[in-house]
Structure formats: structure tokens, C-alpha cells
Amino acid sequence: MLFFNFINKLIGKNRRSNDSDKKGYKDSKENSTSEVGSGLDESSNKVMPSKFTDNLQKNAAILKQVFNKCIDFLVRDINIANNLAYKAKVMYLDNMIPQDVLEDNVINILTASPAEHSPDPSNIEYTMSLLGIGYENTFEEVEKVCEAITEGKVIVLINGINKALVASLADPPSRTIAEPEVEKAGRGPRESFIENLPVNIALVRKKIKSIYLKTEMFKLGQETKTPVVISYMDNLVDKEILEELKRRLGEIKIDSVLDSNYVLEYIQDQPVSLLPTIFRTEKPDVVAAKILEGKIAVMVDGSPIVLTLPTVFSELFISSDDYYQGAVIVSIIRWARYLSFLVSLTLPAIYVSLITYHSELLPARLVNTVVCSRATVPFNAVIEAIIMMVTFNILQEADIRIPKSMGQAVSVVGALVLGEAAVSAGIVSSPMVIVAAFAGISGLAIPELEIQRSLIYMRIIVLIASGLLGLVGTTCSVLMIFIYLVSQRSFGVPFMAPFCPVDFKAMKDTIVRAPIWMINHGPYIKKWKEKVSREERKNTNRS
Structure with a gap:
């Protein structure tokens, strides 16, 4: 994970230098060309007044x-x-x-x-x-x-x-409120945000009828002047996080802001991260729930995606309809999601380790089957696995981009035809097709789209380590990923909370979901921050 730390430092320096360059460019632009009210109009070369007259x-x-x-x-x-x-x-x-x-x-x-x-x-x-x-x-x-x-x-x-x-009579064209396209839910509200900021604010207000719900506006983008609104509960939010967010928003120097991702890339703690440290959603009920937990929502005009922060690891495995079903059923589903994450991350790597370095751990019949199926494959197991994973991801991306009428044909028929053709041609073995497909489908069981995409390169990291060192490489790479995630912060909040630091009370709504009457949805953020700060001070004093 030293590579990611190096990249983050490099990008951080470049981002700061770009900001200073843009500031210098802006200053020179203001000095050399006219802005409304103080300079020259290019077409007439006349000084434009800054104020109106009575004419x-x-x-x-x-x-x-x-x-x-x-x-x-x-x-x-x-x-x-x-x-x-x-x-x-x-x-x-x-x-x-x-x-x-x-x-x-x-x-x-x-x-x-x-x-x-x-x-x-x-x-x-x-x-x-x-x-x-x-x-x-x-x-x-x-x-x-x-x-x-x-x-x-x-x-x-x-x-x-x-x-x-x-x-103020503005009513620009916009689409009506519809069902969410990405966050499909079996139960619960079926409305989603749209590209109209006032409508999005109203959708949150409809959920939270409280005098403590505050909304503050910023204008970002030198050319677009895009309204950006932060929404939070004044009696629940952590004031330090709120001030830090305002500071980061105030430091954004950019010509245009057309989507919430523009803001996300400027305010996130690390420019490059294995997993997202800022949550994205298109559902008002999800945003309302997170605001009531003491978090802050960031809404950008023109974007149907709302950001919430800070974010912890366990949030990425929670679906909105988890709270619209029974606790026992949801707990089983959540266990399945965490298991799917581990399977998707490690299954190709474990398979490569076993057939390359530890074949004695497999039953003799299975070893014979794998050896026979790989007899005509010209690549080693690592290259074979990478080929299959890349192919699966290409099909997955194509399924997202093409029209809905053709989506099923590409995702299902395309996978079957390509898999069968690859095995018949001797490019890959049939066991590898099964392993890669099962690993890819397991990743789709996770509700957060960002994790599904992050698993692509996390899986390759573990796979390469396994190809070099076998099961030792698998174990070490997974452990390094875990250590990296533990070291991450989201606006000062430990990313792996409540697992690290341990908070058993907050674990009632993580790997399992306790009945709603047992869950305290109050703000744990400040508590986690204070606990980490105490531990860091102790370590500093010891050293």
C-alpha cells in the first residue's frame, strides 16, 4: 500500500500546484481582460460601467x-x-x-x-x-x-x-421525480433525486420536519457559478467536521462544476483510495437517515447524486431496504454481502495459489480435472485469471452503457458465448471460467457500486501476490489491504469504525442488524474521533 500513499502525496502536491496555477491564471485574466463592470468588452473595446445609471x-x-x-x-x-x-x-x-x-x-x-x-x-x-x-x-x-x-x-x-x-420566476426544464436507476430497492420509497437543486432540498425537507435541519449554500465554479448546498442537523453534527468541510469547499478553485463528483474529488481526504471515503446516493430516504446520524449531505445543482460524509466501511454494505424488512432476514443478507466481498476479492487468488503452489491440498480427482483442462492453455494461471477478469468487467461495463433492450443479450448470451468459445479455443480452462464468473457475480451482491468497481484492482493486487508467493502472498496482501483501510480517515473519522476502534454499541447495525427498537441511530462520529485522538496521543507520549 506504499504505492497508494506515494500516489496520494504526488497527486496532493499536483493538486495544490494546480490550484495556485489556476489562481495565478485567474489573477492574470482579471488584469488583462475585462470582467463585467471593470474591464473591456472584446467586441466594442469600451469600458463597461460597474453600476447602472438613471438612463x-x-x-x-x-x-x-x-x-x-x-x-x-x-x-x-x-x-x-x-x-x-x-x-x-x-x-x-x-x-x-x-x-x-x-x-x-x-x-x-x-x-x-x-x-x-x-x-x-x-x-x-x-x-x-x-x-x-x-x-x-x-x-x-x-x-x-x-x-x-x-x-x-x-x-x-x-x-x-x-x-x-x-x-425570481425561474423554472428551467427538468425531469420529474422517478425511481432510482442504480440503487434498486425491493421495498421502501421509490423516489430519487433529480437535477433540480430546490426539488432535492424539498425531498430532504419532506423527510426531516425539524427546525434543526440547516441548509447553507456555496457558489462554485468561476464560469458556471454552480449552487452547492450542504445540509445537516445543527444539534447533531460535529462542528469540527462542518468547519473543515466549509474550509475545503472554500478552497475549491475551478472554472466549472457540472456534477457532484467535481466536488468529491476536491474535498475527499485522499485523491486515490482503494474504497470510497465519501458516500454517494440518489435516494432521499438514505440522505435523510444519514443526516439524522449527524452526517452532512452535499447537494450540487444539476446532479442527481448527493454526497454524504463522513463515511465508514460498514456503510458500503448497507442497502436502503435493509430497514424495510425483518431484522433476521437482513442480518443473513448482510453476512452474505460481507462473504461475497471476501469471495470476490480472494477466490481467483486462492485458486491460482492452490493449482500453482499447493496442489497437494486439493483432492486428487480435482487436480486431475484441472490439469487436463489446462493442458491446451498457453498461459500461466495468473495471466489466465487476469484475462477472464478483464473480460468479465468489459461485459459488465457494456451492460451499463448499451440500451436496456440489448442489455440482457450482451450480459447473459455474450458471457455464455465468449466463455464457451474461449474454452473451446484453448485460451482459458473451464475451471477458471467458473472461478472468474463466480468472483465477479459475488461482487455484484454488494449494494454500493463504488465497491464493485474498486474490487477490480483490489482483486488484481491479491492475484499477483498469490501468483508470486502462493497462499502466503494471498494472506499478506489481504492483511496489507486491511491495514491500509484501518489507516484511512474520512474527515478525521476512522474509516473502519466501529470495528477499529471497537464500539460494540454501534455494531448493532453493521454485520448484523438488530431490531430497530434496539438500534440507537444517534451520532457516533464524535465519539469515534475522540477515541482515536486519545489513542494517538497515548502512542505519541510512549514514543
């Missing part, structure tokens, strides 16, 4: 200059209160706002004749009252108004007023 035509020209060559940027001239003396312009991005909503809530209201005893239409308060907005929605800075337009908001410019009014 309607000049203000409109500023925004038209910013959004030139944008066919979806629309400008509509209106007369407030149906009076030619009160001219205004409504500006917005087409298709970001339903046309009927715009007509009913902006155009018709502003152009209607004023009622008796209403304020003077020449005052900004008159328009503000019609739009239902306050002074916090009026801006004189050009940059803020441009940002509001890109977010799909409506801008109203009034002649004689040096401020722009901003109305």
Missing part, C-alpha cells in the same frame, strides 16, 4: 452588450401603469421561464392601470409592490444583475432609476 437606454445597452450573440436573451419594452411617461424594459433568458408565468406575474401586472390610492408609478416602490419583492432584490451592480439573468431570473429596468429589479 434606461444606457442601462439596457450595458446588458445587451454583455449578452450579445445570445439568441435566447430577450428584451421587452413596456409602459408601467399603461402610461407612456413611465417606460421600462423586461429582460430575461427564453425557455428559463414559462411564458404564461412571465405574462401573468410581470407583464400584465406592470402594464395594468393603477388602482386608487396606490403609490405613484414613478416610484420604485410601486413596481416593487407589484412584483412582490423587497429592497434585497434591487441591485445597482451590473455583475450581480448579469449573474441573476444567467440563473433564469427576470430583470426590470425603469427609466430614471439607477437600480435593476430582480424577480
Whole structure:
């Protein structure tokens, strides 16, 4: 595992240097080219004002200059209160706002004749009252108004007023809430997150009706300015972890954030890790459950995948429908998942070790069968196993990418045809086909997709060690992987908790699931952190 530590240090240095390079690039870009409000527009080479004036035509020209060559940027001239003396312009991005909503809530209201005893239409308060907005929605800075337009908001410019009014009517196209595509569940809620951030926040709010549920927003991405929301229970969250997450989010310097994985790769503890130290899910009930355990959810606008942190090893073997079935059945299923993980990790390696170095441990008939089947195979057992594992993973990846109508044909028929053809051609032996297929299928029993993919290279590490040293290599490589996982942290929380450090109370919902009335779903995170800190201080004092 020294290799992974070296890679993490190398990538960490490169990531820091890239951040500094981007910062320098950004500074030079700001100095050499114009930004809205302070520089030069490339098309006209004119200095663009940073603030609006009281001249309607000049203000409109500023925004038209910013959004030139944008066919979806629309400008509509209106007369407030149906009076030619009160001219205004409504500006917005087409298709970001339903046309009927715009007509009913902006155009018709502003152009209607004023009622008796209403304020003077020449005052900004008159328009503000019609739009239902306050002074916090009026801006004189050009940059803020441009940002509001890109977010799909409506801008109203009034002649004689040096401020722009901003109305939030944005309703960009998005898909409806549907069943999750990846996290299939036999029982329980069947709704999933979508690419709309306000909807995702509402889905979590619907699950947790508490005044302690807090949501804070960050804007990430120099060009995209993507809203990123962190959600947590204020009375349960570990304040140190919360502040550390905010610090890491604040240090992100990137041009665009288009998915939650962009954020994940910046905030995770190790750039390269055998297993994921930040959990990903597309189900609101899973996010709600983790928030109630004192964890933090990170939601990114435009992504249906929500991050939760910190993450421990046992979480990766838990499925959402575990809590919608009986405790005994779920406990058996969880044992099967952990066993599947070990089988998928070690079965090819054990097979290679036995037929290469320890054939005396096998029954004589089985040895004869294996020897006969390998008589025409031109490769040694390690190469043969790698060929089969790579083939299985290619079929698995193809099954994900191709249309659903063809998926079953490729995954089932393709595997049978390729396996039979490979054995007939003498490229691989039939026992190896069985071993590789069983190891691959065992990995699919684990609910977390990231573990299934991580098993690919973990399996190869153990396989190569077994090919070199036999069962000794198998044992040593598995032990090294375990030591590596024990050394990992997720925002300061030991990754292997509650197994290391040991916490028997928290183990009621790990390898087995106790009845729900016996499980305390309270926050164990702070307790695990404090326990590790005490042990580390003791070791430091001893040394």
C-alpha cells in the first residue's frame, strides 16, 4: 500500500500546484481582460460601467452588450401603469421561464392601470409592490444583475432609476421525480433525486420536519457559478467536521462544476483510495437517515447524486431496504454481502495459489480435472485469471452503457458465448471460467457500486501476490489491504469504525442488524474521533 500513499502525496502536491496555477491564471485574466463592470468588452473595446445609471437606454445597452450573440436573451419594452411617461424594459433568458408565468406575474401586472390610492408609478416602490419583492432584490451592480439573468431570473429596468429589479420566476426544464436507476430497492420509497437543486432540498425537507435541519449554500465554479448546498442537523453534527468541510469547499478553485463528483474529488481526504471515503446516493430516504446520524449531505445543482460524509466501511454494505424488512432476514443478507466481498476479492487468488503452489491440498480427482483442462492453455494461471477478469468487467461495463433492450443479450448470451468459445479455443480452462464468473457475480451482491468497481484492482493486487508467493502472498496482501483501510480517515473519522476502534454499541447495525427498537441511530462520529485522538496521543507520549 506504499504505492497508494506515494500516489496520494504526488497527486496532493499536483493538486495544490494546480490550484495556485489556476489562481495565478485567474489573477492574470482579471488584469488583462475585462470582467463585467471593470474591464473591456472584446467586441466594442469600451469600458463597461460597474453600476447602472438613471438612463434606461444606457442601462439596457450595458446588458445587451454583455449578452450579445445570445439568441435566447430577450428584451421587452413596456409602459408601467399603461402610461407612456413611465417606460421600462423586461429582460430575461427564453425557455428559463414559462411564458404564461412571465405574462401573468410581470407583464400584465406592470402594464395594468393603477388602482386608487396606490403609490405613484414613478416610484420604485410601486413596481416593487407589484412584483412582490423587497429592497434585497434591487441591485445597482451590473455583475450581480448579469449573474441573476444567467440563473433564469427576470430583470426590470425603469427609466430614471439607477437600480435593476430582480424577480425570481425561474423554472428551467427538468425531469420529474422517478425511481432510482442504480440503487434498486425491493421495498421502501421509490423516489430519487433529480437535477433540480430546490426539488432535492424539498425531498430532504419532506423527510426531516425539524427546525434543526440547516441548509447553507456555496457558489462554485468561476464560469458556471454552480449552487452547492450542504445540509445537516445543527444539534447533531460535529462542528469540527462542518468547519473543515466549509474550509475545503472554500478552497475549491475551478472554472466549472457540472456534477457532484467535481466536488468529491476536491474535498475527499485522499485523491486515490482503494474504497470510497465519501458516500454517494440518489435516494432521499438514505440522505435523510444519514443526516439524522449527524452526517452532512452535499447537494450540487444539476446532479442527481448527493454526497454524504463522513463515511465508514460498514456503510458500503448497507442497502436502503435493509430497514424495510425483518431484522433476521437482513442480518443473513448482510453476512452474505460481507462473504461475497471476501469471495470476490480472494477466490481467483486462492485458486491460482492452490493449482500453482499447493496442489497437494486439493483432492486428487480435482487436480486431475484441472490439469487436463489446462493442458491446451498457453498461459500461466495468473495471466489466465487476469484475462477472464478483464473480460468479465468489459461485459459488465457494456451492460451499463448499451440500451436496456440489448442489455440482457450482451450480459447473459455474450458471457455464455465468449466463455464457451474461449474454452473451446484453448485460451482459458473451464475451471477458471467458473472461478472468474463466480468472483465477479459475488461482487455484484454488494449494494454500493463504488465497491464493485474498486474490487477490480483490489482483486488484481491479491492475484499477483498469490501468483508470486502462493497462499502466503494471498494472506499478506489481504492483511496489507486491511491495514491500509484501518489507516484511512474520512474527515478525521476512522474509516473502519466501529470495528477499529471497537464500539460494540454501534455494531448493532453493521454485520448484523438488530431490531430497530434496539438500534440507537444517534451520532457516533464524535465519539469515534475522540477515541482515536486519545489513542494517538497515548502512542505519541510512549514514543
